[in-house]
Amino acid sequence: MNALFNNYSRRPISLVEGKGTVVTDSNGKQYLDFTSGIAVCSLGHAHPSLVETIKEQSEKIWHTSNLFESPGQxxxxxxxxxxNHLSHALFCNSGAEANEAAIKLARKYTGKHRIITFENSFHGRTFGAMSATGQKKIHQGFGPLLDQFIYLPFNDVEALQEKVDDSVAAIMLEVVQGEGGVHAVTEPFAQAIQDICEKNSILLIVDEVQTGIGRTGTRFAFEQTPLKPNIVSIAKGLGGGFPIAGILATSELYETFGPGSHGTTFGGNPLAVAVAQKVIDIVFEQFFLEDVQEKSNYLLQKLHETLPKDQFAIRGKGLLLGIDCGMDVSHFVTEAEEAGLLLVGAGPNVLRLLPPLTVTKEEMDEAVEILKKVLLTNKRGWDITSFK
Known part of the structure; x- marks a missing residue:
């Protein structure tokens, strides 16, 4: 027992140094980091441009109140x-805080309270964001949640059509459900959502906390779909490892958040904004995004060549990929770690791959070899007679 709460299932290693995709623990062991701090370190660890930006801004000013003008913001x-079609931004500190702001903005603008979200979604752990999350395990033990949220099956057009009425303020979804098993929205479902929102004057909130800022190979994941959101929440990769988040919204919502309606002490501080600006300057270049798409195609091809399709389902977009193993993956995460590859799960049965967007093909090759060793051995009594 130590002085910290036990709310994390911490792994028994302490990472003390990182460069690019490679991190080193306190014992000197090195790993390929295919977690990226759970899609946060978009440019890898200690990216030279971000290091220099932090140094420069830290010698100027770190924090001012949002009571003052902020040209950097x-x-x-x-x-x-x-x-894109969005017109205004508000900056805060975390994805959950961004989703709280999105929920408040939608309810205040429409004067309505009901928001449709989806089963296996994840929107954060504050009370509003937790209430929006369609997972019972996230809700357990905290008593009555914020009401007026409706959880529907993901990618089920008929179920959605049955629940839409005049009381609905917004529909809220992730383009790829990262925590919920790496399930992407289908194009027919995305089109149905867009049509329903337009026909019924319902706001559309797209949670891009994990999928945004180049993670799926475009600036935002919704750009690959028919979705045209009124509100977009962003975080994680925006700061490349430095805490910053925000919402982007369309022009008609501008007046809703007037002075005193919403606020944050640390959100959009000069240090965070300087780092985020550098990330955007790098990631939003077209050649960089095309490189992410190329790396995604390469990694997917390697995984499909290595893992038998009758045993594993591989899915996702960009460098947010999942390997559905059809069984609990916690021991695979541990074995991969022992072999020098850091992974994170996405639900009980899915391994999630979230390398930095700067990952090299050589590093991807090495990661696939470790996955092959971990997943295609008979340690756990698997029948591997049909494996390659």
């Missing part, structure tokens, strides 16, 4: 809304 907002 304005520039970052303009960078995020450039060449």
């Amino acid at each position: 304005v520039v970052l907002a303009e960078s995020l809304i450039k060449n």
Whole structure:
């Protein structure tokens, strides 16, 4: 027992140094980090441009209150809304906080309270975000949740159509359910959501906390779908490892958040904004995004060549990929760690691969070899007679 609460199932290693995709623990052992801090370290560890940006800004000013003008926030907002239909931004500190702001904005603008979300979704652990999350295990033990949330099956058009009425303020979804098993929205379902929102004057909230900022090979994952959200929540990869988050919204919502309606002490501080701006300057370049798509295709091909399709289902977008093993994967995570590869689960049966967007093909090759060793051995009594 130590002085910390026991709310994390911590692994028995302490990471003390990182460079790119490689991290080193306190015993000097090195690992390929295919967690990226759970999709946070989008440019890898200690990226030279981010290190230099932090040094430069830290010698100027770290924090000011949002009671003062913030030119850096304005520039970052303009960078995020450039060449899309969104028009305004609000900055905060975490994905859960961004989703709280999205929920508040939708309810205040519409004057309605009901929000449709989806089973196996994950939107955060604050009370509003937790209430929006369609997973009972996240809710257990905390008493009555914020009501007015409706959880529906993901990618089920008929179930959605049956629940839509005049009381619905918004529909909220992830383009790829990261925590919920790496399930992507289908194009027919995305189109149905967009049509329903337009026909019924329902706001559309897209949670891009994990999928945004280049993770799926485009600036935002919704750009690969028919979805045209009114509100987008962002976090994780936005700061490349430095805490910053926010929401982007369309012009009609601007007046809803007037002075005093919402706020945050640390959100959008000069240090966080400087780092996020550097991340955006790098990631939003078209050649960088095309490189992410190429790496995704390469990694998917390697995985399909290595893992038998009758034993494993591989899915996802960009560098947010999942390997459904059809059984509990916790021991695979441990064995991969022992072999030098850090992974994270996505639900009980899925291994989630979240390498930095700067990962190399050589590193992907090495990771696939470790996965082959871990998944295609007979340690756990698997019948591997049909395996390659």
